[in-house]
Amino acid sequence: MTTLLKAENLHTYIGQYHILQGVSFAATQGEVSVLLGRNGAGKTTTLKTIMGLTPASKGTVMFKGTEITKKPTYEISNLHIGYVPEDQAIFAGLTVEENMRVAMRKEDDTTLERQEYILSLFPDLKKYWHKDGAFLSGGQKQMLAMARAFINEGELLLIDEPSKGLAPIVIEKVMEAMTEMKKTTTIVLVEQNFLMASKIGDTYTLIDDGKTVHTGTMEELIANDELQHTYLGIG
Amino acid sequence: MELWINLTVNGLATGMLIFLLASGLTLIFGLMSVLNFAHGGLFAWGAYAGVWFYTVTNSFTLALIGAILTGAVLGFITEKLIITPVYGDHVQQILITLGFMIVLSEMLKVVWGPNQIAAKVPPALSGSWEFGDVLIIKYRLFIIIIGFLVFGIFQYILKRTKIGLIVRAGVLNKEMVQALGINIKRVFLLVFMTGAALAAFGGALMAPYSGVIYAEMGMDFAILAFIVVVIGGMGSFPGSLLAAILVGLAGSYMAYYVPDLSLAVNMIIMVIVLIFRPQGLFQVKG
Numbered sequence: 001m002t003t004l005l006k007a008e009n010l011h012t013y014i015g016q017y018h019i020l021q022g023v024s025f026a027a028t029q030g031e032v033s034v035l036l037g038r039n040g041a042g043k044t045t046t047l048k049t050i051m052g053l054t055p056a057s058k059g060t061v062m063f064k065g066t067e068i069t070k071k072p073t074y075e076i077s078n079l080h081i082g083y084v085p086e087d088q089a090i091f092a093g094l095t096v097e098e099n100m101r102v103a104m105r106k107e108d109d110t111t112l113e114r115q116e117y118i119l120s121l122f123p124d125l126k127k128y129w130h131k132d133g134a135f136l137s138g139g140q141k142q143m144l145a146m147a148r149a150f151i152n153e154g155e156l157l158l159i160d161e162p163s164k165g166l167a168p169i170v171i172e173k174v175m176e177a178m179t180e181m182k183k184t185t186t187i188v189l190v191e192q193n194f195l196m197a198s199k200i201g202d203t204y205t206l207i208d209d210g211k212t213v214h215t216g217t218m219e220e221l222i223a224n225d226e227l228q229h230t231y232l233g234i235g
Numbered sequence: 236m237e238l239w240i241n242l243t244v245n246g247l248a249t250g251m252l253i254f255l256l257a258s259g260l261t262l263i264f265g266l267m268s269v270l271n272f273a274h275g276g277l278f279a280w281g282a283y284a285g286v287w288f289y290t291v292t293n294s295f296t297l298a299l300i301g302a303i304l305t306g307a308v309l310g311f312i313t314e315k316l317i318i319t320p321v322y323g324d325h326v327q328q329i330l331i332t333l334g335f336m337i338v339l340s341e342m343l344k345v346v347w348g349p350n351q352i353a354a355k356v357p358p359a360l361s362g363s364w365e366f367g368d369v370l371i372i373k374y375r376l377f378i379i380i381i382g383f384l385v386f387g388i389f390q391y392i393l394k395r396t397k398i399g400l401i402v403r404a405g406v407l408n409k410e411m412v413q414a415l416g417i418n419i420k421r422v423f424l425l426v427f428m429t430g431a432a433l434a435a436f437g438g439a440l441m442a443p444y445s446g447v448i449y450a451e452m453g454m455d456f457a458i459l460a461f462i463v464v465v466i467g468g469m470g471s472f473p474g475s476l477l478a479a480i481l482v483g484l485a486g487s488y489m490a491y492y493v494p495d496l497s498l499a500v501n502m503i504i505m506v507i508v509l510i511f512r513p514q515g516l517f518q519v520k521g
Contacts, residue, residue, distance in 0.1 A: 051414055077416035089411035091404045101397065102404045103415045148415070 002029040004064060004156055004186050005050070011058035012042075012049045019045045020056070024212045025205035027156070032178075032187040034201035034218070036194070036232060042210040043190040044086050047158045050188075051083050052076045063156070078105075082149030086160040086190075088141045092134035096125050096144055099133055103148040111151065118147045121177040139170035146177060156186045163193040171196060194232055198222050206231045237368040242487045248375040250483020251382025252444065255437030256456055257463040257475045258389065259430025265406040265470020267423050269318055270325055272332040274434055275457025276339030277313070279450060281306050281435025282442040283343055286354045295357035299439050306435025309339075310428035318427065336454065343450040351449045354442035378440055385433070386476050393472060402426060406470045462501050466508045468515025477516060 005027040012020035020042050027033040035043045048054040050061050052073040061069045068076050077083065091099050104111050119126050122143040128136060136144060142162055149157055162178070163171045171193070178200055181187065191197040197204070197218075204221045206214040208231055214221075221227060228234040260274050281302040288301030317335050321327040355361075356374045363372045393399035405412045405422055413419050441456070442448045463482055467474025482501050490497040508516065 053410060053414065072418075073410075073413040074416050074418045077414055083414045085411065085414070089408050089414075091407045091411070093407055094400070094404060098400055098404075102400050102412070102417075105416060107397070152416075 003027070004029045005188065006062040007046065007050060007059070008062070009059040010046065010049055010056045010061070012045055012054050012056050014045065014054055019054075019210055020049060020059075021210040022212065023049075023059075023205075023207060023210065025215060027186055027188050028203070029186050031202035032182055032189055032200050033203045033205065034197045035188065035190045035205050035207055036192075036197060036221075037207035038231070038233065039192070041207045043207055044160055045210075046207065047083070047085075047160050047188070047190055050076070050158060051081070080153065080155040082152070082154045082157045082185075084142075084145045084149045084157070084159040084162065086164065088145040090133035090136065090141045090144055093132060095132055096129050096136070099144055099148055100151055103151045105152045114153070115151060118150055121180055122147050122173075124173075139166050139173070142166060142170070142174060143177070146174070146181075150181055150185070154185050156188065157181065158188045160190045161192060162189075163191065163196050175200060194228065194234055237370070238491075240369050240371075242491055243484065244371060244375050244379070246484035246487030247382075247480060248378040248444065248483070249486060250480040251378050252437050252441050253456065253459050253463055253482060254382055254476050254479035255385060255440070256434050257460040257467070257479055258385075258472055259433040260460050261464045261467065261470055261472065261475045262402070262406075262426050263430045264464060266402060266409075266426050267318075267322070268325075269322070269427075270328045270332065271313075271318070271430075272329060272457065273313060273317065273335040273339060274332075274430070274460065275453030275455075276336045277306050277309055277431045277434040277453070278438040278441070278456055279343060279448070279453035280309055280339060281438025282354070282448040282452060283347055283352070283438075284435065285439025286352055286442050286448060287347070289355075289357070295360070299436060302435045302439030303432045306432040306438075307428045309435070310431025311424070313431065314424050314427040336457075340450040340453065349450070351447045354446060354448055356443040360443075374443060378444060381440065382476075385436075386472075389472060398422075398425070459501060462505050464515075466505055466515060468517040471515065471517035474515055474517030 003026045008024050010020045010023040023042060023046050025033065035046060037043050045054055049056050052071055056069055060067055063079055068079065091102065094102065100115060101107065124140050125143055125147060128140060133141065133144065146159065146162065162174050166174065175196060178187065189197065189201065201218040204216060204218055205212055206227065213231065214227060225235055256274065256278050260271065263269050263271050284305035285298045285302040289295060289298035292298065313335065317331055321331055360374045360377050363370050393403055401412065401417055401422055405419060409419050459482060463475055463478040466481065467478035481504060485500045485504060486497055489500045
């Protein structure tokens with residue numbers, strides 16, 4: 001088992017606020033690593049710090065054995081790391097097609113074939129292909145954000161709360177797509193919905209007050225009611 | 236009827252010159268969130284460069300190309316030296332770009348002297364066409380055609396090319412564009428240089444239109460361009476065209492019918508737009 005991404009003792013400030021105060025975790029190639037924790041625990045900031053959007057003041061992020069902590073965001077992305085932000089960040093004034101094109105590193109046959117494959121995972125997007133992103137529903141925006149992050153051959157996908165605000169039927173679709181993506185890509189998933197996380201995740205990292213408090217396999221967390229109760233408020 | 240046609244042609248020609256200045260300004264503001272008060276200085280440099288190149292080469296085409304290149308080079312220098320240190324700070328942007336505007340104007344005096352310089356319309360574009368009682372001045376029509384051509388070319392680039400797509404996406408969400416692997420700073424530089432080149436191009440076209448050029452001419456036009464950007468919607472290219480035409484036509488008609496209000500009319504339009512559509516006529520969806 002190869003470690004693809006390793007975050008060690010991350011500290012991040014946003015303005016004067018010390019949001020991350022020691023987050024550490026590792027993502028193994030081919031697995032889904034889930035970051036869990038309450039609202040405001042620092043999960044989203046952890047992903048942003050990995051992407052260089054809120055750079056760490058202390059600690060390191062290693063990707064395939066190379067330090068990427070201080071790299072600019074676009075260079076991190078060009079290491080084949082896809083990112084689906086919490087708010088989806090769809091370009092509202094661009095059509096679905098244009099949103100996909102912006103993300104393409106190359107507009108060659110391989111990418112266009114890959115696009116066809118992705119659209120088979122998210123058939124809704126095809127229906128709205130020439131519509132502006134502004135007119136999509138929350139679920140469709142989520143699908144577009146995931147499709148966009150997956151359009152280039154990627155090694156790692158960082159996905160922030162894909163189930164947030166979505167109807168159960170849409171969550172099912174997103175889950176199906178992620179299960180398919182998992183076959184070819186390593187995923188780091190931030191999720192509040194424990195049911196969803198437990199179905200797809202291989203390992204977990206519990207974050208509380210900006211610190212890593214527990215890591216392990218998903219089976220261990222499913223079996224540990226006390227941990228679920230203390231850090232996730234379940235039960 | 237002939238009066239209306241003449242006023243309309245005058246208004247459209249002025250509007251197109253303002254559009255060339257405002258279009259760069261609106262892209263720079265929309266994408267980079269930069270308030271560039273030095274933009275008028277680039278317009279004036281374009282006018283001087285155009286006249287100089289025309290005098291040296293005797294070719295108006297080369298004069299326009301020379302002005303565009305001058306604008307692009309000055310845009311490169313401005314972005315690297317003046318804008319880069321103040322990204323994200325509007326107060327500092329206003330102060331430093333206003334200061335640089337003065338520097339650009341004074342530099343014009345250093346290079347070409349403090350006096351006004353006469354600018355001639357090239358022979359091929361001088362004179363006019365008569366259609367009955369209607370007199371169409373060739374150079375004004377030329378400016379109008381060039382203005383629409385520039386608009387068409389840029390609309391094509393923005394709508395149909397990858398770089399245009401990236402610029403439009405950048406106007407909407409810079410952070411996400413970077414997260415998709417695009418070096419936004421390089422895009423910023425390219426947009427800034429393009430905006431500066433457009434301003435200089437506008438200046439070079441303006442020179443024969445007004446007949447004389449002077450170092451402070453940039454500031455006069457920059458104010459109009461800012462008004463146009465606000466009316467059209469910050470970051471909107473079509474908005475800039477529409478607002479520039481509106482301002483040009485309003486100025487032209489008011490100068491004839493209510494001369495006392497001709498200078499105030501632009502402000503009045505801006506106030507009305509701000510009251511009823513504070514985001515401008517064309518809102519850029521965020």
